[in-house]
Amino acid sequence: MMSEAMIEVKNFSKRYGAFTAVDDISFTVYRGEIFGLLGPNGAGKTSTLESLEGLRPPDGGVLRVAGIDPAAEPGKLRNAIGVQLQSGGLPASITADEAMKLFCAYHGVAPRFDLLDRLGLKEKRNVEFQGLSTGQQRRLALALAVAHEPPVVFLDEPTAGLDVASRVELHSLMRELKEKGTTIILATHDMAEAEAMSDRVAILLQGRLVTVDTPLAITATGAGLTKISVNTRAAFLLNNHHTFPAVNQQLVKEEYAIYFSTNIGQTVAALISTIEAEGDELLDLRVERPSLEDRFLELTNGGTQ
């Protein structure tokens, strides 16, 4: 049930001198929602997150996190949020156990050593932060962010540098938190992760909000192109330029000829008949709907604007 607004951003702006990092954006995130915050570098994600976390005052608009004004009530905010910072954030010589004790003490809760065990840090509890791998450091940061069970959690690139097993465990933990009603803001460059985990995503570009919707709705409102990848034994399609119906764009990637079609049936039928007519043999044919990444690149013009 996602009815109670946990994060409210209304006409929020953030400026650094003459540079406007965030320009009049508004969105609402509800209880128990995983909300993806996407955008190329410099889009305004960090400024938005830092203002919501109480690290920077807004230059315009209204921010509320669990009903708290982050800039005006930092004392109340600290137990309402958990933040997994993108990098560092801990003294080099602190051990995982010490960090858990220290942060939980400041939040006034008992240390959650079980979280360290669950996130694969059982053998590393007495290892100093500087001795942990990047993935282990990120897992420790996540454990510290959720140890005091805040209603709102900010995760900044949570799976960067993690191996597959750790990613699976982290995603499992995120789903568990969601089921408990925790609101999660997920800032990531991993589009597959955002698409798989987020209930809704917001895409920022040059400080402005391009879209806020479910991943499915965002991909459905794109140019409507379907990706068709074909691999044949004699590689006829790679060596001969053919025009197929309803194809807007085509390219070659490794042993696959890739077509972007507005009509799957027409294109696939024409492809198969051409392959048979030329005496080639179909080895693989894949039809994929546009991913969030495709749509993101489309919206942000390649992610560079």
Add this chain to the structure above:
Amino acid sequence: MTAFTSHFAFEFRTGIRNKNLLLMNYLFPLGLYVMMSLIMPGINPLFQATIIPSMITFGILASTLLGLPDPLVQAREAGIFRSYKINGVPALNILLIPALSTILHILVVATIITITAPIFFDAPLPVNLPVFALIVVGTAVALSGLGILIGVISPNARLTVLYSQVIFLPSMIIGGVMLPYSMLPPVAAKVALLLPSTYAMNAFNSLAMGGTADFYAWGGLLTLFVGGLTAFILAWYLFRWDSQNTGSRRHPVLALLAFVPYATWLLIV
């Protein structure tokens, strides 16, 4: 365990675990203490009478000026203060706890020197141990305040070393550790009055070791506490949570106000 004690326990362990802090808190002061105690009495027989206060003052200078500031600068640059802010660690704790844990390390070193110097180097013990302890604490408070202040105002590691050495080196040369205040030329004696170590050595020599004072020692001891408190309040006022907040309205030059308690003695002595 409260948040403060948990934080203090971690900082105290860091003072031993961190190689640089271990060097500045223990290895450098104790190593120099042994070396100086072996060499100096042969060159300057008067040194033997001041082995304990001189070497303790040197230890305090090393711990506070060479050890304390750099971790603060590094922590700010690494975003540790931002993480602390998010998790509710007060700025006061960020500044106070490293200072207190350093003072505790200083007390350990001071105890080692005070116990071993009479045994191994025939150094005289303080005649007034409670006052001696009070001077150790006063000196540690004064220089910890300056160390914290340097860590707060220094924008990077290179300048941290520079700021620290601006106080450390004169303190070693004209601050009473190597040469008595009474032997300094007039200009150097004026400059020495800006240095906490001058007040520390004057108080040690007259109030704790049974010697004579170069100037009013109790007033000097009080100045150490006032100076430390002033430096600490300034550090709190000038504190920044992260190195990106460059537009602070509070200019670091205000840190020079930390020397006002010492500078007032220029009018007296």
